[in-house]
Amino acid sequence: MSTAGPLQGAQAPLGGSDLHAVKERGNQRTRIIRRPVHGVLLLDKPLGWSSNDALQKVKWLLRAEKAGHTGTLDPLATGVLPLCFGAATKFSQMQLDADKGYEATALLGIKTSTGDAEGKVIAERPVHVGAADVARVVPRFTGLILQTPPMHSALKKDGKALYEYARAGIEVEREARSVTIHMLNVALAPANADGIAIKMVVKCSKGTYIRTLGEDIGEALGCGAHLTGLRRTATGGFTQAQCVTLEALEAMTEDERLALLLPVDALLERHTAIALDSENTARFLNGMRRRGSWPDEKLVSVYSTEPHALLGTAQCEAGELIPGRLLSPLEITQSQTQQVGNQEAADAPQASGTTTDSREKVNHEQ
DSSP states (O other): OOOOOOOOSSOOOOOOOOOEEEEEETTEEEEEEOBOOOEEEEEEEOTTOOHHHHHHHHHHHHTBSOEEESSOOOTTEEEEEEEEEGGGGGGTHHHHTSOEEEEEEEEETEEESSSBTTSOEEEEOOOOOOHHHHHHHGGGGSEEEEEOOOSSSSOEETTEEHHHHHHTTOOOOOOOEEEEEEEEEEEEOOOBTTBOEEEEEEEEOTTOOHHHHHHHHHHHTTSOEEEEEEEEEEETTEEGGGOBOHHHHHTSOHHHHHHTOBOGGGGGTTSEEEEEOHHHHHHHHTTOOEEOSOOOEEEEEEEEETTEEEEEEEEEETTEEEEEEEOOHHHHHHHHHHHHHHHHHHHSOOTTSOOOOHHHHHHHHO
């Protein structure tokens, strides 16, 4: 176990973690004691759940004080949903800006009010589409393209979400936005009782609406389309292979759930790392700029050397390290303690006599 004391610097907030929540279970009231939890959990969001519902469920399972997600997935969608806890919520924007990967299915010949299977049918057209037609239109939707955001989206106009206008039967003007489709594979799916569909595999920039992509490809094919299935397969450097399901998470012990948490700096993979000695650590945590022979860099993650710990983000400009989002000394100490506890749990002998850790167990169960 580490014997390093808490880092000095900015004034640490006082108080414990005895925040409480009350859950109803039949006629009984169960008191849940919240605790500080720091890190990132990669959830395979189930079908039919909103991103916030999934977040609240996992927050409850971890008994975490503070949590947030990194951009919503529609209830229709499944797949990679990074959930941030404690100090990690300070860097959730990094995943909002990250490239994404999706697999989707769109049914040809039917257009709906929402662009997916949850909307009302507003148009039907015959489908006369072959593989050559699909191959012909795909290049139009690769690279830098323009998309008009759907009315059923969380984008805001005049302080009001577009879906609120849509629910009131009002359609407002939206400006087309530039997005980048890095890779697009489209193929016809075997026809079934529902009709003819296309399967799409997409790698794209932030802000891309896959519903809109499916609709636009349907229009280019001359028959229209709406999305019937959507799975996020990757966001940034995180992939579906790393994710845990809610069912697997519920079956675990608390220690096994904590062991699944990636460290806070898992969100900072594109950042250049810089380490500071104890004297500069204290000043940096107080928001003071530091001088050094660092090259100019917009994305920097800053660490202390003794002990090794993430301090926050910064940018380097003209030899100055300019603080960005900083962890508090309390968050740093709590994160260290949590990581030590996770390591001790992983090193402890298993009751079954095996050495399989909780992460291997989850991957096996999937």
